[in-house]
Structure formats: structure tokens, C-alpha cells
Amino acid sequence: MVRLLIIADDFTGALDTGVQFATRGATTRVVTNADYDFKQADAEVLVMVAESRHLPPAEAYSMVYRAARNAREAGIPYVYKKTDSALRGNIGSELAAVMDAAEMTAMPFLPAFPKMKRVTRNGVHYVDGVPVAESVFGKDPFEPVTASALTEIIGSQTEKPVVCHRLDSPVAPELPGIQVYDAETDGDLARIGSALGPGGLHISAGCAGFATALADILGLRGPTPRMPLLPRALFVACGSVNPVTLRQMQTAEEAGFVHIHLNPVQKLEPSWLESRDCESKIKSWLEQAAGCRRCILDVNDPEGRNDTAEYAAEHGLTTEDLRVRISTQLAHLMKRLLDSGLDATILCTGGDTLLALMRTVGVTELTPVRELATGAVLTNFVYQGKTYHIISKSGGFGEPALFCGLAALVGAGNQRRIYYADQIQFENAPRCFQR
CATH class of the missing domain: 3.40.980.20 (Four-carbon acid sugar kinase, nucleotide binding domain)
Structure with missing residues (x-):
């Protein structure tokens, strides 16, 4: 039975998030069918490629809402909304869609990916030490990021409250709204995830950075997969x-x-x-x-x-x-x-x-x-x-x-x-x- 559904807004993001669970031995599948029948899945972790990054916000909302709602009706206990680590795409509308489908008033969002030098500090997202809108992603020819503050990025697409938590702030899973957590190291992500615990992560969001911590918190593990013999070209x-x-x-x-x-x-x-x-x-x-x-x-x-x-x-x-x-x-x-x-x-x-x-x-x-x-x-x-x-x-x-x-x-x-x-x-x- 599927224990975790990951809804990704693009294909490479689906894979770099799903592999965090596969590496730990959890049976993981990545599917491109937005209407996939969850009951037929033979995996603990199912990653759905919504391919919603380039859609208008309302269409992205509808696609993600449908997937999250179907997961709830199928009895899948955890849903993770995978977002772009540079915050391109329909961040606000897609987070709101998961919350509405789950009928929950709060959702933790940890957008940092420290290994790739993408961190969140005082509610502002940085790439290689500069605010994301001033990085190469601000010049993306298809989906340029025009703001660096999470409140502005999310607030441009949803009216749900956005609450930013600094590193020295206590974890507060009961507050209403989208809870944005600062993080600058993998240790920060693990600490915040542990404080939220499985009960506070029935719905959550972030990129591949937090997926590592999520896999450990939810105990999704198994035998380590073997490296296949690859063509030598x-x-x-x-x-x-x-x-x-x-x-x-x-x-x-x-x-x-x-x-x-x-x-x-x-x-x-x-x-x-x-x-x-x-x-x-x-x-x-x-x-x-x-x-x-x-x-x-x-x-x-x-x-x-x-x-x-x-x-x-x-x-x-x-x-x-x-x-x-x-x-x-x-x-x-x-x-x-x-x-x-x-x-x-x-x-x-x-x-x-x-x-x-x-x-x-x-x-x-x-x-x-x-x-x-x-x-x-x-x-x-x-x-x-x-x-x-x-x-x-x-x-x-x-x-x-x-x-x-x-x-x-x-x-x-x-x-x-x-x-x-x-x-x-x-x-x-x-x-x-x-x-």
C-alpha cells in the first residue's frame, strides 16, 4: 500500500525527490499519469509527475487538488508537495490545493536544499548566497523568479496566511496557514522535521532537501538497492x-x-x-x-x-x-x-x-x-x-x-x-x- 504520495511539478524534481526514498530501500515508483489508480500501486512511495510548473495558476491548482483528493480517498496517510528548489512555478496555488484537498488549515513548507546552496533565511530564499530573484533563476527564459521573499512568492497566488519561522523560533505546527521554516543546513531540516513528527507531516511541502529528513521520520526504509551494470558510454x-x-x-x-x-x-x-x-x-x-x-x-x-x-x-x-x-x-x-x-x-x-x-x-x-x-x-x-x-x-x-x-x-x-x-x-x- 502507498504510504506517501509525492506530487511533483516537473519530472527531474520528481526523480531527485523520489530517489531519496529509493536509496533507503523503500519501494518507489514514479508515474506520469495524473489519473493513476493509487490502489494498483505496488510501492510504499509513489511520485506523481503533475507537470504543473508551466500551467496557469488556476489549472495547476485543479491538477494538484485532484491528485491530493484522490490520495485522501484512497487512504494514503501522507502527501508531500514537491516544489522547485529555486521556487519557480505555481508555489502558492499548489500548496493551497493540497491544504484544501486534505481539509487542513496548516501546512509546513521547508523549501531549502542546503546541499545545492539553496537556503531560507529570515523568510528570504537564497541561491549561491544571493536572493533567488537576483540569481540565474531570476533570468529563467520560461519561468523567471521575480521575488525572493516567501510571503511575496506564495501570497501572489493564494490568500492563505503565510507564517515565517526563523531558526531560533519554536516549531509551531498548530498555527493556521502555510508555515515557512528557515533552514540553512541538513541538520536544520532534520531538527524541524523531528519536532513536527509524523503527526505534523500528513501534508507537507518542500524540495528534495527535506525529502531526506521526511524519509527518516516516516521510517520508509528497506534493503539498499544494488548498482546495476551500466553501458560503458x-x-x-x-x-x-x-x-x-x-x-x-x-x-x-x-x-x-x-x-x-x-x-x-x-x-x-x-x-x-x-x-x-x-x-x-x-x-x-x-x-x-x-x-x-x-x-x-x-x-x-x-x-x-x-x-x-x-x-x-x-x-x-x-x-x-x-x-x-x-x-x-x-x-x-x-x-x-x-x-x-x-x-x-x-x-x-x-x-x-x-x-x-x-x-x-x-x-x-x-x-x-x-x-x-x-x-x-x-x-x-x-x-x-x-x-x-x-x-x-x-x-x-x-x-x-x-x-x-x-x-x-x-x-x-x-x-x-x-x-x-x-x-x-x-x-x-x-x-x-x-x-
């Missing part, structure tokens, strides 16, 4: 435009990765998929992936070029058109590569890209295995009877050498793998992989 499908990911690709290219930039026609025109040129490119990319074993298929323009923006202006495409078309086109190209025999561990950056790929190959359920680095989640899915291994990563997560470390992990790099019981270590590994 890394193929990156990059649908993210975040500067963090751009830096990771630059570092990877300098380390010898093949870096393929899709031109505007290749990433925006569905008709190109049926062309002889596409057929030729698929063959060429497969050969490059097999030869180098470290390959990036990238939707970003080469540095210093604005080809996509110019193409969009010439053809009257909006920012939303670009977001949808690019993720869909990249998904179809990845399907063509898989159908043509791509033998690699796949690294997918960006929630839109991952969801589009799963929809294109007709996969509605995934199994998170373990976290390879903070925010980089290894997941299995079955397509046409074959199990594939995919690593998901949010665009704004990770150190510059992350792609290089993942390549080393799967055996596509120059570093020698050293096995230690249930974990993998590397000689001369990037810092994000040193244990």
Missing part, C-alpha cells in the same frame, strides 16, 4: 538552457566529449524528422557515440550565435512555442537513436526534455535507483522489452565537472573504477564524486 540529451548546464557542457567538451549543436531546423521543424538528412544525421551520431563513447546532443546555439532566436522571430514563434517544440523534437530524435540501436547510458538534462522523451516512447512508469551525485538520479525504464538506464538532472544542478564524473562512473571516461561494497569511487575523480 554516456550520451547526453541536453534540453536545458541554464548557465549551470552550459558550463558543464563546456567543461565536458574541453575534456574530449563530442558536442553536437542542433540547428534551428533540426530542433524546431517536425518535417525534418522524415527527411533523408535526418536519417543521415542519426547514422552519423550513432557512429560518433560508439567511437567516442562520450557524446552531447545539444539544443543550445554555439557560443556567440543567436540562430534560434532569429529563426523564431522570422517564423513568429513565441517563447512557449520554442519550449514545447524543442523538447518534443529532441525527444523524437532520442527515440530514433534508441530504435536504431543506441547503446549508452543516457543523461537527460531538463524536466521538459525528460517528460517529452517518456511520452514519445510511451513510458508512464519509472523506477529510481540511486543518486549518483546531488541532483543526478539514475533511473530505469523499460522500452520495447529492453531496460534502459537514464540519468536525470535539473538544468541548474551540479558542479562544472559533473558530466566528466558521470562518464567516469559508467566507464566512458579515462578514470579507473574502484568498487567499494554498494558504492563506486574513482581515482582522481571530480570533487562531486569523491566520497
Whole structure:
């Protein structure tokens, strides 16, 4: 029986939260069907991808309300509303939806993710030491964060009271409204969660940061999952435009990765998929992936070029058109590569890209295995009877050498793998992989 439902607003967030429970041995499934029948689930933890980040607030409210209400009617005792760690999307309307569906007047919200340098101090959210609206997320081309104070962010979408608790304040689960808790370390999150206890966490909210504490508090544990044998090649499908990911690709290219930039026609025109040129490119990319074993298929323009923006202006495409078309086109190209025999561990950056790929190959359920680095989640899915291994990563997560470390992990790099019981270590590994 499902003990915990996690409702995530995007795909990579669903995985990096769900894996906190899977790593501890709790049976965990990630589903993309918003009308999933909870009674058929064979998992303790079910993660639902609501994909509500880009919806209008009222639509996001309705989707989350329906999921939370169905969970209540199915007898699921705990619901966790997973939010973006940079507070993009419909934060206020989605928290209100869970409260209304549960018919509860109070809900704890712990948005901090200390491991990723995202903390909440005096009711203000910080990323890498600066208020979130002044960070790279304030310049997000699709969902820019325009405020840094939680009261302002939440209050723009709901009339429910917002109460901010500083670190030196007592935990007060009985106060009405959305209870925002400051936190700057994992210890802060664990302490607040313990003070709330299982009885104060029937509904709660936060990102992957608090999920770790929640798993311990609710006692969701089991045998540690084993690391599967991965294909010794890394193929990156990059649908993210975040500067963090751009830096990771630059570092990877300098380390010898093949870096393929899709031109505007290749990433925006569905008709190109049926062309002889596409057929030729698929063959060429497969050969490059097999030869180098470290390959990036990238939707970003080469540095210093604005080809996509110019193409969009010439053809009257909006920012939303670009977001949808690019993720869909990249998904179809990845399907063509898989159908043509791509033998690699796949690294997918960006929630839109991952969801589009799963929809294109007709996969509605995934199994998170373990976290390879903070925010980089290894997941299995079955397509046409074959199990594939995919690593998901949010665009704004990770150190510059992350792609290089993942390549080393799967055996596509120059570093020698050293096995230690249930974990993998590397000689001369990037810092994000040193244990």
C-alpha cells in the first residue's frame, strides 16, 4: 500500500525527490499519469509527475487538488508537495490545493536544499548566497523568479496566511496557514522535521532537501538497492538552457566529449524528422557515440550565435512555442537513436526534455535507483522489452565537472573504477564524486 504520495511539478524534481526514498530501500515508483489508480500501486512511495510548473495558476491548482483528493480517498496517510528548489512555478496555488484537498488549515513548507546552496533565511530564499530573484533563476527564459521573499512568492497566488519561522523560533505546527521554516543546513531540516513528527507531516511541502529528513521520520526504509551494470558510454540529451548546464557542457567538451549543436531546423521543424538528412544525421551520431563513447546532443546555439532566436522571430514563434517544440523534437530524435540501436547510458538534462522523451516512447512508469551525485538520479525504464538506464538532472544542478564524473562512473571516461561494497569511487575523480 502507498504510504506517501509525492506530487511533483516537473519530472527531474520528481526523480531527485523520489530517489531519496529509493536509496533507503523503500519501494518507489514514479508515474506520469495524473489519473493513476493509487490502489494498483505496488510501492510504499509513489511520485506523481503533475507537470504543473508551466500551467496557469488556476489549472495547476485543479491538477494538484485532484491528485491530493484522490490520495485522501484512497487512504494514503501522507502527501508531500514537491516544489522547485529555486521556487519557480505555481508555489502558492499548489500548496493551497493540497491544504484544501486534505481539509487542513496548516501546512509546513521547508523549501531549502542546503546541499545545492539553496537556503531560507529570515523568510528570504537564497541561491549561491544571493536572493533567488537576483540569481540565474531570476533570468529563467520560461519561468523567471521575480521575488525572493516567501510571503511575496506564495501570497501572489493564494490568500492563505503565510507564517515565517526563523531558526531560533519554536516549531509551531498548530498555527493556521502555510508555515515557512528557515533552514540553512541538513541538520536544520532534520531538527524541524523531528519536532513536527509524523503527526505534523500528513501534508507537507518542500524540495528534495527535506525529502531526506521526511524519509527518516516516516521510517520508509528497506534493503539498499544494488548498482546495476551500466553501458560503458554516456550520451547526453541536453534540453536545458541554464548557465549551470552550459558550463558543464563546456567543461565536458574541453575534456574530449563530442558536442553536437542542433540547428534551428533540426530542433524546431517536425518535417525534418522524415527527411533523408535526418536519417543521415542519426547514422552519423550513432557512429560518433560508439567511437567516442562520450557524446552531447545539444539544443543550445554555439557560443556567440543567436540562430534560434532569429529563426523564431522570422517564423513568429513565441517563447512557449520554442519550449514545447524543442523538447518534443529532441525527444523524437532520442527515440530514433534508441530504435536504431543506441547503446549508452543516457543523461537527460531538463524536466521538459525528460517528460517529452517518456511520452514519445510511451513510458508512464519509472523506477529510481540511486543518486549518483546531488541532483543526478539514475533511473530505469523499460522500452520495447529492453531496460534502459537514464540519468536525470535539473538544468541548474551540479558542479562544472559533473558530466566528466558521470562518464567516469559508467566507464566512458579515462578514470579507473574502484568498487567499494554498494558504492563506486574513482581515482582522481571530480570533487562531486569523491566520497
